[in-house]
Amino acid sequence: xxxxxxxxxxxxxxxxxxxxxxxxxxxxxxxxxxxxxxxxxxxxxxxxxxxxxxxxxxxxxxxxxxxxxxxxxxxxxxxxxxxxxxxxxxxxxxxxxxxxxxxxxxxxxxxxxxxxxxxxxxxxxxxxxxxxxxxxxxxxxxxxxxxxxxxxxxxxxxxxxxxxxxxxxxxxxxxxxxxxxxxxxxxxxxxxxxxxxxxxxxxxxxxxxxxxxxxxxxxxxxxxxxxxxxxxxxxxxxxxxxxxxxxxxxxxxxxxxxxxxxxxxxxxxxxxxxxxxxxxxxxxxxxxxxxxxxxxxxxxxxxxxxxxxxxxxxxxxxxxxxxxxxxxxxxxxxxxxxxxxxxxxxxxxxxxxxxxxxxxxxxxxxxxxxxxxxxxxxxxxxxxxxxxxxxxxxxxxxxxxxxxxxxxxxxxxxxxxxxxxxxxxxxxxxxxxx
Amino acid sequence: xxxxxxxxxxxxxxxxxxxxxxxxxxxxxxxxxxxxxxxxxxxxxxxxxxxxxxxxxxxxxxxxxxxxxxxxxx
Numbered sequence: 001x002x003x004x005x006x007x008x009x010x011x012x013x014x015x016x017x018x019x020x021x022x023x024x025x026x027x028x029x030x031x032x033x034x035x036x037x038x039x040x041x042x043x044x045x046x047x048x049x050x051x052x053x054x055x056x057x058x059x060x061x062x063x064x065x066x067x068x069x070x071x072x073x074x075x076x077x078x079x080x081x082x083x084x085x086x087x088x089x090x091x092x093x094x095x096x097x098x099x100x101x102x103x104x105x106x107x108x109x110x111x112x113x114x115x116x117x118x119x120x121x122x123x124x125x126x127x128x129x130x131x132x133x134x135x136x137x138x139x140x141x142x143x144x145x146x147x148x149x150x151x152x153x154x155x156x157x158x159x160x161x162x163x164x165x166x167x168x169x170x171x172x173x174x175x176x177x178x179x180x181x182x183x184x185x186x187x188x189x190x191x192x193x194x195x196x197x198x199x200x201x202x203x204x205x206x207x208x209x210x211x212x213x214x215x216x217x218x219x220x221x222x223x224x225x226x227x228x229x230x231x232x233x234x235x236x237x238x239x240x241x242x243x244x245x246x247x248x249x250x251x252x253x254x255x256x257x258x259x260x261x262x263x264x265x266x267x268x269x270x271x272x273x274x275x276x277x278x279x280x281x282x283x284x285x286x287x288x289x290x291x292x293x294x295x296x297x298x299x300x301x302x303x304x305x306x307x308x309x310x311x312x313x314x315x316x317x318x319x320x321x322x323x324x325x326x327x328x329x330x331x332x333x334x335x336x337x338x339x340x341x342x343x344x345x346x347x348x349x350x351x352x353x354x355x356x357x358x359x360x361x362x363x364x365x366x367x368x369x370x371x372x373x374x375x376x377x378x379x380x381x382x383x384x385x386x387x388x389x390x391x392x393x394x395x396x397x398x399x400x401x402x403x404x405x406x407x408x409x410x411x412x413x414x415x416x417x418x419x420x421x422x423x424x425x426x427x428x429x430x431x432x433x434x
Numbered sequence: 435x436x437x438x439x440x441x442x443x444x445x446x447x448x449x450x451x452x453x454x455x456x457x458x459x460x461x462x463x464x465x466x467x468x469x470x471x472x473x474x475x476x477x478x479x480x481x482x483x484x485x486x487x488x489x490x491x492x493x494x495x496x497x498x499x500x501x502x503x504x505x506x507x508x
Contacts, residue, residue, distance in 0.1 A: 001442055045482035073482055119506075154504045167458050178503030243503025245495070251474050256463045261474040269502055302496030304474050308466040322493035330493040338471040356492055380453040381492045382453060392479060395493070396470070410479045422490060431478035 003119040032412075035092055040433040049423035056187075058279035058287060059365040059377035064108060065420070071101040088132045095125035109277045110188040121148040129160075136164030138358045144178075154180040166255035173246070173309035179268075180241040184276045186289060224278040231261035238338045239272035257308040265296035280377050292361060298324040310341040322356075328381065330356035344397040349413075358383040379420045386422075390414035408432035 017112040051060045054067035081088050098123040107117040144156035147283045151208035156179070162172035190393065244267070251261035274292040302320040309315055318334035336350035359381040361374040369373040392412030395401050401409040410430040417423045459467065465470065475498050476484060484499045495501035 041478055043481055045476050047482055047486060048436070049486075052438070071482075075478075075481060077478075116454045123504075144504060148505060156504050167464070176501070180503055190463075238489070241503060243501065245501045247496075253459050253464070253467055256459055257466050259467055259472065261473060265501050267495060267501045295504075298493070298495060298501065299494060300495035300497075306474060308469065308471045308472060314469065314471050318497070320493075320496050322495070324493070328492045330491070332493075354487075354491065359492060380490055386491065388483065396473070410477075412479045414483050416483070416486065416490075418490065424486060424490075426482050426486065428479050428482050430477075432478075 009052040010349070022110040032085045033083045033112055033151075033361070035090065037078070038081040038091075038434065039077075041075075041077040041079070041429045042433075043073075043075045043077075043428065045071075045073045045426060047073070047424060047426040047430040049421070049422065049424040051424075052110070053365065053379050053420065054378075055275070055278040055290070055376075055378035056105040056108045058281040059379060060281070061365060064113070065091075065365075066104040067102060068104040069424075071099055073099040075096070077085075085132065085133075088130050091127075091129045091131070093125070093127045093129075095127075097121070097123040097125075099123075100140075109185065112188075119148070121146060127158075139161045153183075154178055170251050172249050172251075176243075176245040177245070178241075178243040180243070180271075182272050182276065183237040184237045184239055186276050187279055187287075189287070189288065215431065240366070241269065241271035241273060243267065243269045258306065260303070260305045262301070262303050264301040267296075267300075269296040269298070270294060275378075278376065278378055280368055280375050282368050282370050283366050284370070285366065286370075288375075290378065291374050292376055293326070293374055296324055296326060298322070313341075314338045324359075326381070327360035328356060328358070330354065338394070343394060346394045347391060348394065349389075350357040350414075351387070351393040354389055355385040356383065379422075382420060384419045386416065388414055388416040403431045406431060407434045 049067070049069040051067035051069070052065045053061050054065045055193070055234070057065045059065065059413060075095065077093060077095045081090040084090060100118070101121070102118045104117060107113045107115050109115040117403075123144065123146035125144045126338055127140060129138055129140035131138040138161070140158075140160040142156075142158040142160075144154070144158075146154040146156075148154070156177065158174060158176040160172060160174040163172055164170045225331040234340065246266045247263065248266075249261060249263040251259065253259045267281075271294060273294065273296055274290045278290040280288050280290050299323040300320055302318060305317045307315045314337065316336040316338070318332070320330075320332040322328070322330040322332070330355045332352070334350070334352045336348055338346045340346045357374070361372075361376050362381045362383075363375065363377060368377070390413045392410060395409045396407060400406050409427075412428045412430075414426050414428075415424070416426070447472050484497065485505075488494045488502075488505070
């Protein structure tokens with residue numbers, strides 16, 4: 001009996017030990033980590049453009065159609081990373097963009113060219129992503145807001161999921177919605193000012209419209225200013241523009257030196273799809289405001305192929321085909337060849353070629369007729385080709401650039417030109433702190 | 435546009451299927467693939483160029499950037 005009891009106790013202890021070993025294996029000592037600052041990314045750029053045939057002046061090729069632009073853009077992104085109790089990586093990213101621009105064409109919202117010709121755009125973003133390396137999945141949510149140059153207020157939401165397979169491939173799906181409100185600021189000649197009904201017949205009245213929509217009527221008699229009336233700041237009406245996008249992509253590691261991806265967007269836009277201060281001049285010389293359909297379907301599909309040639313050269317290629325239901329079709333070819341001078345310093349020359357056909361509603365200055373239902377003279381929708389070329393340098397030494405926390409320094413210059421006589425130069429600086 | 439769309443769908447599916455039949459590359463063999471300049475996306479420093487293209491050209495999308503909306507772009 002004693003032997004049996006001892007045997008039973010012994011068996012019990014062995015079983016308890018076996019389970020205790022299992023418990024010890026499960027408690028791997030892993031600890032969740034709170035969100036901590038992981039990376040700060042600063043991008044600052046300067047853009048300078050010379051052009052004519054501005055959309056504000058209906059594609060006028062003369063001096064009033066000037067479309068020179070400067071833009072000083074700044075973006076700051078801050079990333080926090082942490083791990084939860086289930087070993088999932090959580091990333092919280094906060095972004096803030098501030099752009100200041102001058103646009104010569106903006107001055108001609110007023111027909112005398114006296115409107116404000118500069119503005120500021122502020123656009124914060126917030127996103128959260130959860131990655132599960134054990135399952136190869138990730139899920140993310142994001143929000144976006146933009147207030148642009150007194151002309152736009154926009155609110156955006158997005159959600160994304162991705163899944164890796166066992167052969168180094170990854171599928172991802174991202175759904176995005178933008179809900180915009182366009183301030184309906186018309187060119188000055190389309191604003192009625194009724195306060196000068198009693199003005200003498202021989203007086204001339206000039207209307208001044210600011211970019212915020214306030215209209216002032218100036219009365220001249222024989223060239224002398226004799227009276228004025230500033231309208232109340234009217235409640236500027238708005239019209240909605242909504243954009244919904246489903247982005248599908250698949251990436252694949254093909255070999256130790258090559259990987260590729262394909263990305264396709266299904267885009268649907270509805271609402272007011274033009275801009276209220278874009279004029280169109282008919283073949284009679286009379287002007288009106290551009291009118292475009294209230295729906296647009298877009299289908300871009302892009303392909304990327306990157307190859308690591310030898311020990312120092314990377315070949316990055318990109319091709320995109322685009323088509324929409326406004327009749328615009330385009331092709332984009334991009335080639336970039338980073339050359340690693342050292343493992344931490346590279347120079348990247350690049351070239352981009354782009355060609356597009358005209359949207360069916362486009363016609364140049366004083367070509368449209370009054371019988372047309374939809375019409376625009378915005379040269380962004382014209383037929384043209386463009387080229388962009390330039391180069392960048394990148395430094396990423398392991399001990400940082402000038403200081404330990406500055407891990408990446410990138411400087412990039414690009415020259416862009418269109419066959420519409422638009423030429424632009426841009427220079428960008430990217431600093432990554434860790 | 436319908437014929438071109440169908441051709442695109444076919445091309446996209448073909449590309450995805452052909453990519454899916456590639457060799458498996460082990461983690462220790464990914465030193466070149468994991469290089470930051472091999473990334474399959476536009477980099478932060480290209481942000482202004484992409485923004486300028488979306489304002490000055492009639493097409494956008496399929497590059498991780500804007501597809502329209504959220505700005506005074508096309």
